[in-house]
Amino acid sequence: MKIFYGVQGTGNGHITRARVMAKELHAAGIDVTFQFSGRPADKYFDMEIFNGYQLRTGMTFNTEKGQVNYLKTARDAKPITFIKDVKSLDLSGYDLVISDFEPVTAWAAKNRKIPVLGIGHQYAFNHNIPRKGSDPIADQVIKYFAPADVGIGLHWHHFGQPILPPIIDTPETPKSIIKNKIIVYLPFEDPNEVVRLLSPFKNFQFHVYSPEVVPSQFDHITYNPLSRDGFQKDLYDCAGIINNAGFELASESLQMGKKILAKPLHAQMEQISNAAALQQLGYGHVMNDLDAAVIEHWLHDNHAVHITYPNIAKTLVQWIQDGMPKMDADFIEDVWDSVEVLQIKQ
Known part of the structure; x- marks a missing residue:
């Protein structure tokens, strides 16, 4: 199987998730090409696991003093470059296209009528989960920034919705902490x-x-x-x-x-x-x-x-290899049944 995987590079969270997915995809013997967009090339770090990744300009949000500045975001956008990137992206020969809220990959696949699997936290907002601070711009961003035909939303809790737990490494729990x-x-x-x-x-x-x-x-x-x-x-x-x-x-x-x-x-x-x-x-x-x-x-x-949390990356890779069958209620419930929540005192 050969996968093209686009990752939003604006924040480090998307890249962190992609690292975990990359490890499981490589372990399964899947040939995967990663593309990142949303930050200058010299601002990426610790990218060795992605084995010769591609970079595009993409689109990002301008922040200033702790908040999104929509005026500067619009001013700094490069729509002509974005359109060129979308049109020039070669997706031929790939069995599956995945987008972690990465717009160039998503729109290139959509324009070529290639189905896109969206994996990421943003796709959880297509369901009834806690939502505040919404406005018409935010609603349009969620809907159109990186559209996917099938969206796998991720969150800390299921909220009674067909979403999955976070994709994270499952490290050993620290035996002790430094309290200060x-x-x-x-x-x-x-x-x-x-x-x-x-x-x-x-x-x-x-x-x-x-x-x-x-x-x-x-x-x-x-x-x-x-x-x-x-x-x-x-x-x-x-x-x-x-x-x-x-x-x-x-x-x-x-x-x-x-x-x-x-x-x-x-x-x-x-x-x-x-x-x-x-x-x-x-x-x-x-x-x-x-x-x-x-x-x-x-x-x-x-x-x-x-x-x-269970190893959701491994679960998703196996699901992809199985042909991506519909995730029914039993599948979702089995995943969340393995989640254990403990209240602790440090």
Whole structure:
């Protein structure tokens, strides 16, 4: 079998999910070509597993000071380049086209009348799940940004809908944690503002990962460049994570039993909805703005949720090899029956 797999590269969550899928696809002996779009070529890192991936410009959203800026997004869009990329993408010889919310792949396949399998968190919004911050633009983005003929939506809970658990690595649960060690990943916020916000909490060690590394004059705040391996090592033994409300990192944190404080991007329906879901499920705390009082309360709360998710990547690869039969209620129920949720004290 030969698969063409498009991945949205704007945020690291899509790429993290693709890494897990790549490992299982390669293990199954499937020939897969990955394409990424949405960020400059020099901003990708730790991409070895994708074996000679392709890059396209694609489309992305412009963020500024913790919120989506639709005017700058429209200004920076390159529709002529996008159309050229769609028209020039060669999908001949592939048995299946997959899109993780990647628009060039999805639209190239749609224009050639090739069925597209969508795999990703965004496809869960086609179902009745927690949804906040919606507006006409957000609704159109979900519907038309990367359309799929069959969409496999992913979420932390099924909400009574035909969706699956997250696609994440299933690492060994840490035997111990460093209770004052906190990971901070707020790539869409002003890094100097993040330093100012964290500076009063000198009893905690903050390991900040950011696309822009700024000097910190505080011993308890360390800035690190983006690194998959470095981040995973710090995540392993930390107590909690402060992050924007992206789906994949919260999934990894829940899988490892870390407490979560999420700050959703303003004017970004997906992140606002993710924050609402975390609160509704009792899986994490939320601050709508960078708020020192909320952070202080969260830092001293030792409650966390540890969720054991199955290997959904392996399940999906086997399902693909079986010819992608319709996922009936029994299939969905069997998958979720293997999920274990524990309330823990750190």
